[in-house]
Amino acid sequence: AQSVTQLDSHVSVSEGTPVLLRCNYSSSYSPSLFWYVQHPNKGLQLLLKYTSAATLVKGINGFEAEFKKSETSFHLTKPSAHMSDAAEYFCVVSASLDMRFGAGTRLTVKP
Amino acid sequence: DADVTQTPRNRITKTGKRIMLECSQTKGHDRMYWYRQDPGLGLRLIYYSFDVKDINKGEISDGYSVSRQAQAKFSLSLESAIPNQTALYFCATSDFLASEQFFGPGTRLTVL
Numbered sequence: 188a189q190s191v192t193q194l195d196s197h198v199s200v201s202e203g204t205p206v207l208l209r210c211n212y213s214s215s216y217s218p219s220l221f222w223y224v225q226h227p228n229k230g231l232q233l234l235l236k237y238t239s240a241a242t243l244v245k246g247i248n249g250f251e252a253e254f255k256k257s258e259t260s261f262h263l264t265k266p267s268a269h270m271s272d273a274a275e276y277f278c279v280v281s282a283s284l285d286m287r288f289g290a291g292t293r294l295t296v297k298p
Numbered sequence: 299d300a301d302v303t304q305t306p307r308n309r310i311t312k313t314g315k316r317i318m319l320e321c322s323q324t325k326g327h328d329r330m331y332w333y334r335q336d337p338g339l340g341l342r343l344i345y346y347s348f349d350v351k352d353i354n355k356g357e358i359s360d361g362y363s364v365s366r367q368a369q370a371k372f373s374l375s376l377e378s379a380i381p382n383q384t385a386l387y388f389c390a391t392s393d394f395l396a397s398e399q400f401f402g403p404g405t406r407l408t409v410l
Contacts, residue, residue: 191340
């Protein structure tokens with residue numbers, strides 16, 4: 188069995204400041220991990236994925252995430268937030284054909 | 299053109315009515331999925347299909363059924379809709395490696 192916990196349901200940052208969205212996972216296997224973004228009234232778009240290669244994963248729009256097995260974490264970061272980053276973000280764990288979504292973190296970016 | 303399309307995009311219906319949500323894809327993927335999204339719960343898997351003859355229940359299949367009419371089409375039915383099925387429904391596809399899923403734009407369903 189596997190599960191995902193997104194530690195913050197809502198994160199608010201000012202434009203130009205760093206973004207940190209936290210994700211912890213639990214899996215009995217060696218999982219793949221993903222971050223998806225959902226803009227209002229849109230479907231989900233893949234930001235980045237970890238599939239047992241490099242532990243630091245770079246994604247689109249300046250986002251990156253680091254897989255830390257010892258901490259069972261896969262936190263999403265961005266050095267400088269942009270207004271267009273305001274959206275909901277989902278951390279996802281996948282192993283053995285079982286994919287589980289976190290509850291989501293809503294990111295608000297203030298001018 | 300969108301790779302994964304869903305129809306309708308919005309639907310309001312009454313308790314007890316039968317509803318069908320449709321999904322089509324042009325990505326050529328064998329695997330298709332139906333999820334529902336509820337606030338604070340993320341996405342939960344309803345049904346998935348690895349090919350036309352392979353359909354499997356997901357985490358929350360009660361009250362739902364599906365039909366895989368072709369590789370490109372996967373429909374979700376609510377035989378007798380109830381208010382707690384009010385949610386945003388997403389269709390997704392993936393290739394056989396299932397390394398990434400591609401999502402449709404969603405269908406917002408309201409059951410009164």
